[in-house]
Amino acid sequence: MKQRLRDWGTVLAAVALLAALALAAPGFAAPGNLLVIVKQASFLAILATGFTLALVAGELDLSVGQVATLASVVCAALVFAGIAWPLALLAGFLAALTCGLVSGLCVTRLAIPSLIATLAVGAIATGVAFLITGGIAYVGRFPPGLVQLGRGSLGPLPLPVLWLVLLLAAAAFLLKRTRTGAALLASGEAPDAARLAGIDVARMKLLGLLLAAACAGLCGLLLTAALASSSPTIANELLMRSIAAVLLGMTTIEPGRPNLAGTLVGVLVIQSLANGLTLLGLPYYVQDIALGLIMLASVGFSARLLQEAAFGGAR
Amino acid sequence: MRRLLVLVAAAAVWAGGNTPAMAVKLGIVAFQMSAETHARTANAAKAAAEDKGWEVTLLNSAGSVPDHAAQIENLVQKGVDAILLAMGKPLQAEAQLAAAKAKKIPVVTVMSGTSPHTLFDVTVNEFEVGAKIGVYLLGLLDYKGNILMSRYEGHGGTKIRGRVMDIILEENSGVKVLGSHAMARTQSWREDVKAGMEALVLRHAGKFQAVWASFDGQAFVIDDILQAQGLKKGQVYLTGVDGGQEAFRRIRDPSSLMTATVAIPFELMGEAAVDALDDVLAGTPKSDITPGPYLFMDAVLVDANNVPAEGEWPW
Numbered sequence: 001m002k003q004r005l006r007d008w009g010t011v012l013a014a015v016a017l018l019a020a021l022a023l024a025a026p027g028f029a030a031p032g033n034l035l036v037i038v039k040q041a042s043f044l045a046i047l048a049t050g051f052t053l054a055l056v057a058g059e060l061d062l063s064v065g066q067v068a069t070l071a072s073v074v075c076a077a078l079v080f081a082g083i084a085w086p087l088a089l090l091a092g093f094l095a096a097l098t099c100g101l102v103s104g105l106c107v108t109r110l111a112i113p114s115l116i117a118t119l120a121v122g123a124i125a126t127g128v129a130f131l132i133t134g135g136i137a138y139v140g141r142f143p144p145g146l147v148q149l150g151r152g153s154l155g156p157l158p159l160p161v162l163w164l165v166l167l168l169a170a171a172a173f174l175l176k177r178t179r180t181g182a183a184l185l186a187s188g189e190a191p192d193a194a195r196l197a198g199i200d201v202a203r204m205k206l207l208g209l210l211l212a213a214a215c216a217g218l219c220g221l222l223l224t225a226a227l228a229s230s231s232p233t234i235a236n237e238l239l240m241r242s243i244a245a246v247l248l249g250m251t252t253i254e255p256g257r258p259n260l261a262g263t264l265v266g267v268l269v270i271q272s273l274a275n276g277l278t279l280l281g282l283p284y285y286v287q288d289i290a291l292g293l294i295m296l297a298s299v300g301f302s303a304r305l306l307q308e309a310a311f312g313g314a315r
Numbered sequence: 316m317r318r319l320l321v322l323v324a325a326a327a328v329w330a331g332g333n334t335p336a337m338a339v340k341l342g343i344v345a346f347q348m349s350a351e352t353h354a355r356t357a358n359a360a361k362a363a364a365e366d367k368g369w370e371v372t373l374l375n376s377a378g379s380v381p382d383h384a385a386q387i388e389n390l391v392q393k394g395v396d397a398i399l400l401a402m403g404k405p406l407q408a409e410a411q412l413a414a415a416k417a418k419k420i421p422v423v424t425v426m427s428g429t430s431p432h433t434l435f436d437v438t439v440n441e442f443e444v445g446a447k448i449g450v451y452l453l454g455l456l457d458y459k460g461n462i463l464m465s466r467y468e469g470h471g472g473t474k475i476r477g478r479v480m481d482i483i484l485e486e487n488s489g490v491k492v493l494g495s496h497a498m499a500r501t502q503s504w505r506e507d508v509k510a511g512m513e514a515l516v517l518r519h520a521g522k523f524q525a526v527w528a529s530f531d532g533q534a535f536v537i538d539d540i541l542q543a544q545g546l547k548k549g550q551v552y553l554t555g556v557d558g559g560q561e562a563f564r565r566i567r568d569p570s571s572l573m574t575a576t577v578a579i580p581f582e583l584m585g586e587a588a589v590d591a592l593d594d595v596l597a598g599t600p601k602s603d604i605t606p607g608p609y610l611f612m613d614a615v616l617v618d619a620n621n622v623p624a625e626g627e628w629p630w
Contacts, residue, residue, distance in 0.1 A: 026394075027392060027393065027394060030392075032392070033392045036388055036389070036392055040385045040388065043381060130499050134468070134497070134499060135468070135469045135497075135498070135499030136468055136469050137380075137407070137469070139406045139407060140406060151410050223381055226381075226384075226410070227380055227381065227384055227407045227408070228406075228407070228409060228410075229380065229404075229406065229407040231380060232499075233378065233379075234380055234381070235381070236379075237377065237378070237379035237381075237382065238379075238381070274385070274386075274389070275389050275392070278342075278372060278374065278386065278389040278390065278392075278393060279389065279392065279393045281340070281370055281371075281372040281393070282372070283372070283373045283374070284348070284373060284374045284375035284377075285375075
């Protein structure tokens with residue numbers, strides 16, 4: 001019972017929070033509003049999924065926000081240059097993958113810690129985004145086909161939610177049903193043992209960072225479509241919330257480990273909180289304080305679990 | 316963690332039960348509350364609305380376009396009676412503003428540009444502002460000499476001021492631009508301006524008689540650079556646009572090189588937007604408030620002759 005509570009405690013707390021918001025905030029539990037929350041959460045969830053996959057491989061990718069921005073800017077610049085939008089999308093995605101490849105090679109070939117390598121790659125991505133845009137946003141003139149990818153819907157389901165579901169299904173399949181996924185997990189949790197078991201750990205870490213960049217690229221491109229605009233800082237702000245969501249996720253379902261379901265719970269808590277507190281009419285600084293407190297609590301909880309795992313609860 | 320969430324939920328329930336019944340619900344979204352001009356506008360609008368007994372939800376997009384769009388969407392979900400955007404991004408949030416319009420929620424913006432989904436933009440005529448400060452500066456130089464320029468093309472208003480200055484310089488060929496720096500970054504803009512303008516000031520030391528800045532924040536950074544070079548008031552003229560208390564203090568300060576600014580009445584604009592929404596909600600046709608997409612306010616040129624005392628305003 002205690003173990004189960006430990007595993008699912010955050011989920012229960014999230015449910016309690018949602019129930020409280022549903023009671024207190026008129027309209028919070030309306031299906032339309034819940035759909036809005038899920039739609040808004042999709043972009044952050046896609047980015048946080050990538051962050052989780054890198055963390056599963058034992059690497060920290062602090063460039064995901066800036067890589068998402070670069071993908072967005074490359075796509076928008078090409079659209080504005082008259083290139084067909086599917087090609088522009090592809091180019092934006094390739095730009096993101098290039099960032100992931102550079103980070104991965106820095107980590108695996110040059111033995112640069114991922115914290116530093118991804119910070120550097122993020123800075124380069126920001127520089128290139130400013131180089132392309134000159135600091136000016138691309139607004140309007142986006143083809144309807146592209147905009148539809150971010151604003152359209154399939155029946156009542158907004159398309160960003162559909163992309164998220166597909167991504168999560170693919171990521172879950174990779175981690176739970178494939179040898180590559182198992183190797184990725186092993187490389188992150190016990191790299192020495194994985195190496196002894198014949199797993200190419202460096203390759204797995206490179207894969208983790210590539211997957212993070214791919215998710216970042218997808219997030220940036222969908223943001224471009226949804227907002228019909230791009231700017232050299234469009235997704236930068238999402239990094240901190242992505243970290244918060246992943247840390248919050250590490251407190252639940254598989255406590256102490258980065259896990260996709262936990263990340264999704266984290267994202268939904270963050271997005272529900274922003275929506276619910278707005279419906280309650282609370283000002284922006286209350287939202288910032290609430291998010292900060294949740295981050296502190298989740299980091300504290302995760303740190304305690306990690307310590308318990310490492311030292312058997314001894315202090 | 317669970318205790319924290321219970322506390323948040325309890326606060327939410329408390330807040331939900333403490334909103335005045337039947338009050339007009341106004342949502343205010345400021346794009347970047349850390350920018351003085353955004354905060355002045357939003358805070359004044361909030362105060363004006365609360366004076367009318369309205370229930371105000373004040374949100375800060377913190378410079379993030381995705382957050383900006385999500386916050387407008389959340390306000391629509393909340394079912395506010397009206398929305399006010401302070402220095403908002405109506406083009407990027409087009410889908411969300413269209414949703415507001417579909418729900419017959421009037422949206423008035425302040426210095427945000429226009430949109431088919433908003434009623435009008437409370438603003439100053441930036442062409443007039445640019446002309447005021449540009450012609451004033453050339454007058455100080457007796458229409459001859461050299462200047463440096465600090466531009467910002469990423470905002471509609473500052474861009475127009477720069478273009479107007481270009482035309483003034485074209486028509487008055489006795490004044491030459493020795494160097495120009497275009498600020499690109501929005502989040503670390505002070506460092507950007509400092510690096511760019513310091514290089515220009517050092518390169519052209521002793522050869523320029525004035526510096527034109529597209530807004531006061533830039534002028535403050537440049538003022539500090541000029542003072543560090545040992546220059547005294549009157550040796551180099553320095554102008555900006557915006558006109559807050561810091562600009563007035565520098566104009567009064569004998570050690571500062573700040574010469575003049577055009578003071579934009581941000582507080583009055585916030586109040587005017589609230590008054591206009593009050594009229595619209597009372598049934599006044601939009602065309603009776605202003606015929607076009609703009610509601611223009613007057614900006615005042617402030618120099619040593621009319622600079623207000625500490626805490627005072629020029630209107």
